[in-house]
Amino acid sequence: MLQSRSSTFKMMQNEVQADRQISSFPKPYRSDATPYSGIDFDPYVKESCCSSTSLVAGLTIAKVIILGDVAVGKTSLVNRFCHEIFDSNYKATIGVDFEVEQFNILKVPFNLQIWDTAGQERFKSIASSYYRRAHAVIITFDMTNAISLSHCYEWKREAMLVNNKYVHIFLVGTKRDILTSPKAFSEMESRGMKVAAELGAELWCVSSRTGERVTEMFHRVAALTFNSTFPRGDERMKQVALGGNLMPFKNPSKMSHQKCVSCT
Numbered sequence: 001m002l003q004s005r006s007s008t009f010k011m012m013q014n015e016v017q018a019d020r021q022i023s024s025f026p027k028p029y030r031s032d033a034t035p036y037s038g039i040d041f042d043p044y045v046k047e048s049c050c051s052s053t054s055l056v057a058g059l060t061i062a063k064v065i066i067l068g069d070v071a072v073g074k075t076s077l078v079n080r081f082c083h084e085i086f087d088s089n090y091k092a093t094i095g096v097d098f099e100v101e102q103f104n105i106l107k108v109p110f111n112l113q114i115w116d117t118a119g120q121e122r123f124k125s126i127a128s129s130y131y132r133r134a135h136a137v138i139i140t141f142d143m144t145n146a147i148s149l150s151h152c153y154e155w156k157r158e159a160m161l162v163n164n165k166y167v168h169i170f171l172v173g174t175k176r177d178i179l180t181s182p183k184a185f186s187e188m189e190s191r192g193m194k195v196a197a198e199l200g201a202e203l204w205c206v207s208s209r210t211g212e213r214v215t216e217m218f219h220r221v222a223a224l225t226f227n228s229t230f231p232r233g234d235e236r237m238k239q240v241a242l243g244g245n246l247m248p249f250k251n252p253s254k255m256s257h258q259k260c261v262s263c264t
């Protein structure tokens with residue numbers, strides 16, 4: 001069931017939480033487990049955002065889809081990040097849900113539209129119709145369930161059927177709090193690193209129960225997609241001419257959008 005529990009009100013108020021301000025480029029989980037080797041924003045992006053004389057054609061929106069086996073913890077990940085809550089009871093996602101999280105990146109408003117999909121087979125056809133036009137794909141597996149890791153190849157294959165090769169891919173191991181033995185944790189992390197390398201994905205190991213690494217992971221997703229979707233050259237001029245309402249992809253939701261802002 002598609003239901004928006006989004007931060008529309010916050011957006012209308014133009015309020016951005018303190019922990020959604022990104023002023024420096026977030027680091028990966030491990031520098032040896034990412035294909036995204038850049039250590040800073042693109043110089044053009046930085047200059048455009050930080051120049052006091054430059055008008056920035058924002059608001060930009062990036063679409064992120066979260067995929068993975070049933071009950072690996074996709075919804076819990078979103079609830080931890082967007083609402084700072086964790087529920088130990090399992091409630092299956094029916095189809096898809098989405099959230100919109102508002103950031104300020106280099107002082108420019110930026111929204112992450114986060115699509116939480118159902119892992120249950122019977123909802124797959126509904127969920128997969130929302131995969132297209134993603135800027136980032138978060139493929140999740142349960143760190144206590146090796147089979148869920150082996151299924152990540154198939155999740156990536158399905159996402160790539162309707163997305164282009166420029167999409168950012170993340171492989172996220174969930175429930176790291178359950179792996180209390182350091183040996184068990186590092187064994188699973190190594191397996192995750194191997195799969196991540198084969199998928200061309202950036203690895204993260206997180207816990208929605210404790211919140212460990214959840215915010216860092218989403219900040220990384222936000223920064224990488226902001227950097228890659230930032231309008232450049234002709235595209236930017238076109239957006240300014242149109243009044244600065246920048247939409248790099250067709251928005252599937254009925255969210256209202258803010259108009260042009262100036263970078264201060």
Ligand SMILES: Nc1nc2c(ncn2[C@@H]2O[C@H](COP(=O)(O)OP(=O)(O)OP(=O)(O)O)[C@@H](O)[C@H]2O)c(=O)[nH]1
Binds near residue numbers: 092093094117
């Ligand atoms: N200990 C622990 N349990 C977790 C964590 N994340 C999720 N869970 C539990 O795992 C179960 C499934 O979590 P969900 O987030 O609903 O899983 P899902 O991937 O959204 O499942 P579907 O919507 O059916 O695809 C729930 O009982 C959660 O409480 C975690 O980080 N640690």
Ligand SMILES: [Mg+2]
Binds near residue numbers: 074075091092118119
């Ligand atoms: Mg769910």
